[in-house]
Amino acid sequence: MNKIAIFASGTGSNAEKIIQYFNSHSSVAVDLVVSNRKNAGVLKMAEANGVDTLIIERSSFYGSTNILNTFKERDISYLILAGFLWLIPEKLIERFPKKIINIHPALLPAYGGKGMYGMNVHKAVFNAKEKESGISIHFVNAHYDEGELIFQAKCPIHSSDTPATIAAKVLQLEHQHFAEVIERVIADQ
Numbered sequence: 001m002n003k004i005a006i007f008a009s010g011t012g013s014n015a016e017k018i019i020q021y022f023n024s025h026s027s028v029a030v031d032l033v034v035s036n037r038k039n040a041g042v043l044k045m046a047e048a049n050g051v052d053t054l055i056i057e058r059s060s061f062y063g064s065t066n067i068l069n070t071f072k073e074r075d076i077s078y079l080i081l082a083g084f085l086w087l088i089p090e091k092l093i094e095r096f097p098k099k100i101i102n103i104h105p106a107l108l109p110a111y112g113g114k115g116m117y118g119m120n121v122h123k124a125v126f127n128a129k130e131k132e133s134g135i136s137i138h139f140v141n142a143h144y145d146e147g148e149l150i151f152q153a154k155c156p157i158h159s160s161d162t163p164a165t166i167a168a169k170v171l172q173l174e175h176q177h178f179a180e181v182i183e184r185v186i187a188d189q
């Protein structure tokens with residue numbers, strides 16, 4: 001069984017789709033939801049779905065091997081970032097080569113990097129009068145949003161669109177594709 005830990009800092013709508021998709025899956029299981037915010041919606045959602053949760057804080061996440069020990073004890077082999085706002089430390093990237101996957105709500109390499117998350121992304125795309133946006137799913141390296149691309153999907157932007165309507169279209173693409181892309185990456189390794 002390939003066991004996954006999902007990292008999220010917010011609502012966790014992507015995490016919920018992934019949990020539902022792999023519920024009673026033959027070879028992939030969501031084992032843990034990790035968050036850096038103790039009152040994040042994703043934690044309540046995970047508990048409601050019977051998935052264990054772990055709250056992390058900066059000093060241990062970056063300064064100790066606790067998280068590595070937890071993943072080893074739980075036999076977790078893939079890390080999925082679904083709206084996680086902290087940079088992943090080198091020790092995790094070394095331990096999980098090509099096994100840490102992130103989703104970004106824009107067509108990388110454009111509109112990525114530090115500070116480019118959530119509505120910041122959609123406002124920048126809107127202000128630039130882009131004709132399309134979309135999602136990027138990529139392997140994670142030591143820099144925000146710069147790892148090898150795995151998958152992208154696009155949505156058109158019309159003159160009537162606003163940052164909020166762009167966000168809604170992009171989120172719908174995320175919900176449509178993320179779990180299946182994770183499944184394919186695992187199946188191909």
Ligand code: GRF
Binds near residue numbers: 104105174
């Ligand atoms: C999504 O927009 C995703 O692209 C970004 O963080 C957001 C997560 O949303 N990485 P949710 O918490 O899954 O609803």
